[in-house]
Amino acid sequence: MSLKHFKPAHWLYNLLHYKQLLHNKKAYKKYNIKKSLIASVSSRDFPDKESRAWLDTGDSAVLAAQKEGFQQFPTGIQQKIRDWSTKGYMVLENYFSPEACDAINKEIDTLMANGALQFKWGNKLMFANKKSAVIRQATKDPLISRVLNFLLDKEMVPFQTINFINGSGQRAHSDSVHMTTYPLGYLTAIWVALEDVHPDSGPLFYYPGSHKLPYLLNNHWNAGSSFLSLGKHDYPDYEDMVEELLAKHKFPREELIAKKGDVLIWHANLVHGGAPIRNPALTRKSMVVHYYASDVIKYHEITERPSLM
Template identity: 60%
Template sequence: MSLKSALKKVKVVHWIYNLVHYRSLLHNRAAYKKYKIRKSLTASISSKDFPDKESRAWLDTGHSRELAPTREAYFRFPASLQQQILSWSDNGYMILDQFFDEATIDQILEETARLVRQHRLTSSENGKLMFANRLSPRIREFTNDKRLIELLGFILDKEVVPFQTINFIRGSNQRAHSDSIHMTTYPLGYLIAVWVALEDTTPDNGPLFYYPGSHRLPYLLNNDFNDGETVLTLGKKEYPDYEERIARLIAEKALERKVFLARKGDVLIWHANLIHGGMPVNDPASTRKSMVIHYYARDVIKYHEITERPSLLK
């Protein structure tokens, strides 16, 4: 294990980091009070601190087919979208064909390229360009698209706030996972993600894949795959152990994978617990430009289960 990976296991290192970024943790204050979490905002936090592991998002508490039409706002969405809202409880995803026009997507591409050229947006080890929304007012504006905010707010029945963007230039090759291990809420179910095609995806450039209905499986959190945690250190297992656990779950449940062959401007929205990832890239010369925006509901506890860090929301 490298020194960097070893340090990431030491909670004290996180606490110091959290203290330095204290202001960005204040978003959790009201929710800690509401849910009676008697911990400092800078302390490690995980599902072990909470009394239950159930989603309380309203469309998870019953079926969207019955629940959604009870709200007037539902009837304001176009008919094709209404159909997808009705199926949300079954599918855990929805696809918005040609949601963004070409000119808007081109602006986002240009803006991303500019940030990369200026070395302000640099790719992490796994090729992810993180948090362009913190660097660019244009990208921030994009994440606050009124139509998206209304739709996501309707699905969660709460005000949503964009947390992060991830831009991809190439296919991610990412193994199957649920976002709830990375970005977690208490109560559960209050993260939602929007994947935007910035160019067409093909079977060869590593398209997004997902497992319809997998969001209804129990949330797989640290206790379900990790052990050996102490007051000062995280559990012994690593992220690949989580991925293995998810792969086994997919096999056990014989889940059926779907691949999203998107056209530039298409959008796929996924539920906090939908299992998804990136198909292998068959053509190494290909690009697969896309952007993911992760949104949290504003008034819940927001944190990262896998590292037990509270989220920093600027």
């Protein structure tokens, strides 16, 4: 058994970061979860395996205009909200100014140059929001925050950034196997194009409507978890199952050839990834921000670990 599958190692790590787990204390009480904050947690601990978000149980094309605050959004955003339940994503064109994008890129360059930011898990630059006031400010953009709060009918809190210099090259996946909530569905994310995207640079792709698939949880692809260890399967097995589901349901695949400043907002369960990089000389500078609802249980289904906040 590798150390990453050995749950007691997770518990020790959680204990050493206990203060970052306190966000779950009220939520555990609210949902009657009787276990330590440092303990392993997964979908097996919860009875409900479906989203309860209001635009998942209902249709935004019908409900959105009836909700307080809808009329305060610009007309273009109103239509994108109406389409949310059908598509599972929206694109805000030319949202961030070129100057704002340049400022973020400059921050990343500076953080990398002084050693404060390094690549993890291949090509990911993690948690720049914890090191840069400029990037933190971008994650809390007022209009985007209003849109996210409206879509989930909860306060959405930015907790993680991932910056990319090149395309991610990541296979199709749903974020909810990595960053999970109870009740399900209370995660969302944005992707910001920090430069124009070339078709050969490995554009982001997604499958409109795929957010309506059942949430793919550990019991679907990695059963066999015990008190002391995770199941025997690994992440590529999950990716294989996602591809099987996509082939079965025949969702259309779209690539986002974004312009600098464009923003993609996507649903917790939308299947997406990074296309192959056909020209390695090309960059695809971008930033992802993940948001959790403030009052739900936050954890990582794939590793059965509570989220650090």
